[in-house]
Amino acid sequence: MSCTAFCFDLDGTLTTTEILPCIAAELGVAGEIATLTRLTMGGLIPFEDSMRLRTLILGQVPLARVHEVIASVPMAGELFDFVRCNVDRCFVVTGNLDLWIAPLVEQLGCQVFSSRAILMDGMVRLESILVKDEAVHQLRASGRFDRIVAVGDGANDVAMLHAADLGIAYGGVHAPAGATIQAANLVIHDAGTLCKLLKAL
Amino acid sequence: MQIIEGAVIACAGLGSRLGMGMPKCMIEVDGKTLLSRLIETLQPLIPRIHVVVGYREELIIEHCSQHHRDVVIVRNPEFRTTNTAHSLRLGSVGMLRKVLYMDGDLIIEPASLENFVDTAVKIPLLIGVTRAKSSQAVFVSTREGDDALPESVGAFQRDLATPWEWANVFAGSPDLLVEGTRYVYECIDPCLPAAARALNLHEVDTPEDLEQAKIWMRSRHA
Numbered sequence: 001m002s003c004t005a006f007c008f009d010l011d012g013t014l015t016t017t018e019i020l021p022c023i024a025a026e027l028g029v030a031g032e033i034a035t036l037t038r039l040t041m042g043g044l045i046p047f048e049d050s051m052r053l054r055t056l057i058l059g060q061v062p063l064a065r066v067h068e069v070i071a072s073v074p075m076a077g078e079l080f081d082f083v084r085c086n087v088d089r090c091f092v093v094t095g096n097l098d099l100w101i102a103p104l105v106e107q108l109g110c111q112v113f114s115s116r117a118i119l120m121d122g123m124v125r126l127e128s129i130l131v132k133d134e135a136v137h138q139l140r141a142s143g144r145f146d147r148i149v150a151v152g153d154g155a156n157d158v159a160m161l162h163a164a165d166l167g168i169a170y171g172g173v174h175a176p177a178g179a180t181i182q183a184a185n186l187v188i189h190d191a192g193t194l195c196k197l198l199k200a201l
Numbered sequence: 202m203q204i205i206e207g208a209v210i211a212c213a214g215l216g217s218r219l220g221m222g223m224p225k226c227m228i229e230v231d232g233k234t235l236l237s238r239l240i241e242t243l244q245p246l247i248p249r250i251h252v253v254v255g256y257r258e259e260l261i262i263e264h265c266s267q268h269h270r271d272v273v274i275v276r277n278p279e280f281r282t283t284n285t286a287h288s289l290r291l292g293s294v295g296m297l298r299k300v301l302y303m304d305g306d307l308i309i310e311p312a313s314l315e316n317f318v319d320t321a322v323k324i325p326l327l328i329g330v331t332r333a334k335s336s337q338a339v340f341v342s343t344r345e346g347d348d349a350l351p352e353s354v355g356a357f358q359r360d361l362a363t364p365w366e367w368a369n370v371f372a373g374s375p376d377l378l379v380e381g382t383r384y385v386y387e388c389i390d391p392c393l394p395a396a397a398r399a400l401n402l403h404e405v406d407t408p409e410d411l412e413q414a415k416i417w418m419r420s421r422h423a
Contacts, residue, residue: 181276185291185294186275189270196248
């Protein structure tokens, strides 16, 4: 029997808004971080550089407050339900930090591949930044799945979409980056349409 | 009864005979693109719609993001070296049993497509035919003879003209679209004779076809 794994980007795919600008609002720099996030998703700034910079800035917000903010970030309802119903074969693949997104991960209930950080003397210290195709390679090497589907919207999803058997550029929240479309097999603009297709695979 | 899981519209081709520098499905007739007309006709009849893009895909992706957010866009980056059968096969992702296939350069009278779909759910393969009028027609010989409305196709033929031609529409299994076949009708050919229904439609391949289609649209509204 065939078994398909589904890899989802988090920010702007499973969530209906980018998460980091929400955290930045705590420091009064939501607009600035949103701009940085947009440039990063568009591929104009390397993801690793941008993530280091954003971690440095947003690390000033107390972790408990970050968790409160993140717990209230809206999720794409139909996609959230799809993940909840298929937790054994759905995976969140995100450049965001494990330390920050823990409350969302708990809600979703599936395995997560993410960037890693630790709290040291009250400071967020970045340990590693996820290269997203690594998640696909690990899932393939596990031997559990004979097909891997990946869904994402940003420039940092390109490697993941390339590595997957079926790459989907998702434009439900905002238009997918040009490079993301070029790396994809499919382009889908609506959560309900995406779910209908995923269920048929 | 076997429901139609979805429709696949092939829009990847160059449309070089029309020479307008855009995919043919993006041509507007009476202020609406051919693609929008097809999607709006299909939506009440079919649960899922896939649009296969290639040549100038960005135009179609943008158009769908504005007007048809609930279609799935399937990319065929090899559109220059592959044919429509390949595009339709790519477009069948997630569809297993019965699919309605069509070219994106068609204007179809909604009522005739509705009748076609009604019949297609009852039989494994249904071929669309239309009154011969296009400049490079693939003619069909029908069992009913030239004067009657066709109910089955006996053969496809390029050389021997008949009053009916292949409409570039069929409903059947995705398995029919085999690798390496040049034309879609050649994929169906091994299944002949097969059931057919007449569709009232116009195909837009050349500037003359486009003029004919516009006149046809006006006559329908008159």
